[in-house]
Amino acid sequence: MMEQIIQITLLIISLLIVFDVCQQSKDVWGLLRHMRRERVLNHTSDSVSLPKSAVVLALRGPDPQLRDTLHALMSQDYPDFHVYVVVDSEHDPVLNDVISVQKDCGNDLISVSVLRNPSRCCSLKCSSLIQAVQELDPDINIVAFIDGDAIPHKTWLRELVLPLVNDEADVSGGNRWYLPSSAGLGSMARYFWNAAYLTGMHAQGTPWAGTMAFRRETIRRIGLLDAWSKAMSVDATLHRCMKLHGLRFKLVESLIMSNREEISLPEFHRWVTRQMAVIRYSASSTARMAEIQVGILLVLHSLLPLASVVAFAIGIPSLGLAAIGMLAGYWLFCSLRMILIEHSMRKSIGRRGEPTKWMTLRSLLLWYPSVPLVHYVIGFGVLQALRMQQVNWRGISYRLASNGVVSMVNYHPYGTKWIKTDNQSIV
Numbered sequence: 001m002m003e004q005i006i007q008i009t010l011l012i013i014s015l016l017i018v019f020d021v022c023q024q025s026k027d028v029w030g031l032l033r034h035m036r037r038e039r040v041l042n043h044t045s046d047s048v049s050l051p052k053s054a055v056v057l058a059l060r061g062p063d064p065q066l067r068d069t070l071h072a073l074m075s076q077d078y079p080d081f082h083v084y085v086v087v088d089s090e091h092d093p094v095l096n097d098v099i100s101v102q103k104d105c106g107n108d109l110i111s112v113s114v115l116r117n118p119s120r121c122c123s124l125k126c127s128s129l130i131q132a133v134q135e136l137d138p139d140i141n142i143v144a145f146i147d148g149d150a151i152p153h154k155t156w157l158r159e160l161v162l163p164l165v166n167d168e169a170d171v172s173g174g175n176r177w178y179l180p181s182s183a184g185l186g187s188m189a190r191y192f193w194n195a196a197y198l199t200g201m202h203a204q205g206t207p208w209a210g211t212m213a214f215r216r217e218t219i220r221r222i223g224l225l226d227a228w229s230k231a232m233s234v235d236a237t238l239h240r241c242m243k244l245h246g247l248r249f250k251l252v253e254s255l256i257m258s259n260r261e262e263i264s265l266p267e268f269h270r271w272v273t274r275q276m277a278v279i280r281y282s283a284s285s286t287a288r289m290a291e292i293q294v295g296i297l298l299v300l301h302s303l304l305p306l307a308s309v310v311a312f313a314i315g316i317p318s319l320g321l322a323a324i325g326m327l328a329g330y331w332l333f334c335s336l337r338m339i340l341i342e343h344s345m346r347k348s349i350g351r352r353g354e355p356t357k358w359m360t361l362r363s364l365l366l367w368y369p370s371v372p373l374v375h376y377v378i379g380f381g382v383l384q385a386l387r388m389q390q391v392n393w394r395g396i397s398y399r400l401a402s403n404g405v406v407s408m409v410n411y412h413p414y415g416t417k418w419i420k421t422d423n424q425s426i427v
Contacts, residue, residue, distance in 0.1 A: 003319070006319050007319065010323060013300060017330055024196075026203075028199050028340065031202045039347065050158065052080040052081065052141055053140065053161055053213070054081065054083070055082070055144045055145070055157065056084050056129060056133065057086070057148060058085075058128035059085065059087050063094075066149075068151050070083075073146070075154060076152070077155050077157075078158050082109065083110040085113070085132075086131055087114055113131070113135065115127060116131065120407060120408045120411075122230055123396075124408075133225060136216070141216055142164060143216055145212050145234075150259070151258075152257075156255065168250055169249055169250035170248045171242060171250070173255065174251065175251065175255075176194065176257045177194070178191045178259050178261075179259070180263075181260050181358055182360070183363035184362075185265045186263045186264040186268040187263055189268050189373050195341050195342075198341075202251050207235050207249055209238075212238075221245065222241040223241065230405065232406045256348045260358070269381060274385075276378070276382050277400065280385055281401075281406075301327070307320075332368075334371045335371050
């Protein structure tokens with residue numbers, strides 16, 4: 001009887017594996033085909049008339065390469081643009097860096113303001129973006145957004161705006177790709193997680209808040225500021241508004257932004273748990289797809305080891321080995337899939353002249369073990385996220401209600417006592 005139960009269990013799980021592998025293969029193939037097509041077409045053009053644009057950057061606390069980000073923004077190959085920076089408070093030490101760059105580059109290119117009256121009903125980042133958009137010069141036509149840990153290349157803004165001007169999309173954007181210089185377990189786990197998340201975001205047409213742009217008129221038409229005023233997540237909320245209004249999104253191949261920061265395994269676990277909790281409360285199609293995908297992964301990574309242990313315990317080693325083989329084969333598929341994605345991302349990043357050879361003997365040795373590790377870290381993170389009603393983001397606690405309502409539990413300015421000393425972005 002027990003043997004039949006294990007056999008049926010393995011059969012059901014094998015069907016789940018086939019379904020998941022087919023879905024992943026479809027998403028990966030769609031991403032790779034899009035990236036290859038964009039590299040061949042090479043949409044950059046000097047003959048197109050580019051409208052006046054704004055770049056919005058919200059800051060709270062230090063990012064290790066913020067000065068590089070600001071100087072890179074000042075050096076954009078774009079005819080007419082202005083950078084709007086909103087800092088969390090006048091006590092935030094990052095304000096000194098921004099003012100220093102402003103003095104170097106002049107007020108004609110960059111405006112700096114401090115967040116006034118942060119809302120208790122949304123994240124501080126949403127409050128900052130709302131304030132920045134409301135302060136835009138009246139002749140601004142296109143609004144671009146960037147994060148403090150992204151260093152834009154010289155044609156970053158031009159490449160963001162062109163799909164909008166050419167009517168290829170209503171929202172254009174990029175995404176991030178990790179190239180950790182000294183890859184540990186946490187960095188490798190995040191590397192694999194990001195690759196899977198990137199393919200899913202492309203399949204769903206979800207923008208990334210760290211590099212995105214749209215027309216100013218679009219903000220008004222879809223009621224984005226009102227949506228952000230009640231939201232925790234910038235990009236998940238934008239995606240929900242896009243779906244409601246049938247807007248088109250284009251992932252710009254040349255805007256895959258490299259990130260070379262390290263992260264420890266405990267920090268990654270806390271970070272991804274918060275991400276999953278925020279996505280869960282965002283009530284978007286992205287959240288539903290993520291829940292389905294993670295649900296499948298939890299079944300695979302719990303039932304297969306259990307079935308293997310039971311099979312060996314009752315003296316049916318062939319079924320126990322079959323269960324182990326199924327799980328190991330699934331991990332092998334995930335690791336081989338990553339080689340294809342890594343190759344494509346290196347082509348995109350390398351075309352800008354950036355170094356792409358980040359792998360060491362250590363990272364290669366951790367390559368395959370990182371696949372099961374990231375699945376279990378995410379699995380435990382999801383189980384935690386299901387119970388979480390409060391998250392912490394850069395020192396601020398937010399309460400998340402099941403109806404999507406966000407409430408800030410406490411607010412304090414980001415002061416010097418909060419500065420981290422490990423040269424990493426605050427997660």
